[in-house]
Amino acid sequence: MAQYLLSVHGNDEQYAAVPPETMQEMFAAVGAFNERLQSDGVWVFGGGLESATTATVVDGAGDRPVVTDGPYLETKEHIGGFWIIDVPDLDKALEYAAAGSKACQGRVEVRPFQAEPEA
């Protein structure tokens, strides 16, 4: 089994423009998808994130940590939420990513976690 990060990429402005009833449908669809991940036994963790404007970046590489307001990258699209799933291979991960993307109506990036180092 391998763990994959399914991250939802979206645009805050576009999300803000979604009418409330559509948003309700989306929440229901994502809730159903979460339940499916859990009943399939592939769920590790997942959750929605607050808007990217609430992000703070910490750079601890120097002598003193430097704290700055805002997301790491100045882009229009940010991670809006994510799931971590545990499945046998990429085909399975892509299948869940497609279902997750449909549920939240956003693009989902699939990234494998590094394999556990051998004991």
Add this chain to the structure above:
Amino acid sequence: MPTAGAASSTTAEVERVFREEYGRLIASLVRRFGDIDIAEEAAGEALVAALEKWPGSGVPPNPGGWLTTTAGNRAIDRLRRENQRDAKHRAAAMLHDDTPHEPTGPVEDDRLRLIFTCCHPALAPEARIALTLRLLGGLTVAEIAQAFLVPETTMAQRMTRAKKKIAGARIPYRVPSAEDLPDRLDAVLAVLFLVFNEGYLSTGPGDAVRAELTGEAIRLARVLHRLLPDEPEVTGLLALLVLTEARREARVRDGVLVSLAEQDRGGWDRRLVAEGHALVRECLARNRPGRYQLLAAINAVHTDAPTAADTDWSQVVALYDRLLTIDPSPIVRLNRAVAVAELDGAEVALAEVDRLVAATPALASYHAFHVTRAELLRRLARSAEAREAYDAALAATDNTAERAYLTRRRGELVVDERPG
């Protein structure tokens, strides 16, 4: 089996056998060891062993089996040396997996498995084709780079990146499920077509025609056709490949390429022609045309004509017009221009070809573009320009038979010019 006299010819023989067996070897090693890099390294070591051993002992009766066994042993040795608990555990398990080498049967599926892994949609399209040519076709990185008109280092990086992604993202090694199969097919078909083309007009300076590659593409296309009898494009591709393969023997005479018009049609493989025509009829009955089906239909028109003069060129142009609605590429337009020359004359065709290169300057590095121009200029008796075009075509191809043909055609121009 007799050994070749000179050591150099034995080396060539070993390399030929190795290349012929490469796809089968890699596919079975990947299945056994679950890792492409291990498979490639072990295959490379088996080649070194063969180069040491075969010149003295001769090529063994079942060279593929010898290479598979040797490569398997080398891979196990390597895993043991790495001395990791997991590796040891795997190696121990593998010792019991003495899958015998079989030329047919499950081995075919191994290669099919590998082709679907190489053509996975999570890989960049150009990487899919490159990986398949390398791992199944046994082409070198240099040959693939040439086929794609990119520098060798670029191609090597592309391949390394793709293999890392297969391992890191866990792209599975299997034939996709029935529901995913149609979607995954397009890339596989494109790959088989390119593998065939590489064999049919080899880019390298070695053998002009590499029957092991055309044969390999057809073999894999047949497997796909058996697996997916109702996918019209699979049928179309197989039809296209067998109709092209049918002309292979007549296409090179004494090391010189023979153009379609000059080919001895009695030398065509009638069995393959009949098979191809039956497949094209199957496609027509289904009436869901696609790129490969249309190319096959064009080839069916050619192979249907008892002589070149009997070719139904209006039908050929009509089929190219349909093809352009699906695939409006400069290569299709170039091929259409060749048919237009037969129908409307060389002048009209040349104007079209010159418009094409103005719109797509990259065509100028494509040898077939210069060949087409040279032939059209020759017909228009513009010998000096034709000679330049033959020179440009010669500069753009390493294929020995094509070079011989182009040199001959260019030479004939000089004679034509003397009276003037």
